[in-house]
Amino acid sequence: GEDVEQSLFLSVREGDSSVINCTYTDSSSTYLYWYKQEPGAGLQLLTYIFSNMDMKQDQRLTVLLNKKDKHLSLRIADTQTGDSAIYFCAETQGNTDKLIFGTGTRLQVFP
């Protein structure tokens, strides 16, 4: 089945870490992605992880994948006001390259 779920809102103080969570249902997921959407803008690819990896770090971003629990998370260290946006997780499954998107998490960073 195709179902990717995220919590709708997250509010953090500037300088703290943010953790955005995502769950998916299809065990045939091959790649998992995090996209950022700022108001009125398109979808910006932040990072992605192959399903045989557990973790990937890229500067302030850390992606954790728990394949057993079908759980993906994005940790943003030292969150800044410029990180305020909607964050989407997405997956591709099996031998298809279409993206299945989550519901999106709106991250609000306050001073």
Added chain:
Amino acid sequence: EPEVTQTPSHQVTQMGQEVILRCVPISNHLYFYWYRQILGQKVEFLVSFYNNEISEKSEIFDDQFSVERPDGSNFTLKIRSTKLEDSAMYFCASSVRTGNGYTFGSGTRLTIV
């Protein structure tokens, strides 16, 4: 950094009319996609295109929709006989190969009145 360019940024069309949304993918990319996002809802896959033909399409992509790569640079989505429920943000995307991430355009907001 290379970009996927979409025009127009906002299109208002009367119900029943045809609309063409345009996209210029990144020049060395081979795979092209259209997605849409109805206000407040998930981003949904419409169609993927490779080697001058549709490689996959969703249930949404019925006979009302068509895609075309009329020349070496443009990739268009045509919607015939538009309906109110076609109002959405339409995103074009491209990739050099499958799996390593897709570059999205900034979208066209389509409003059917």
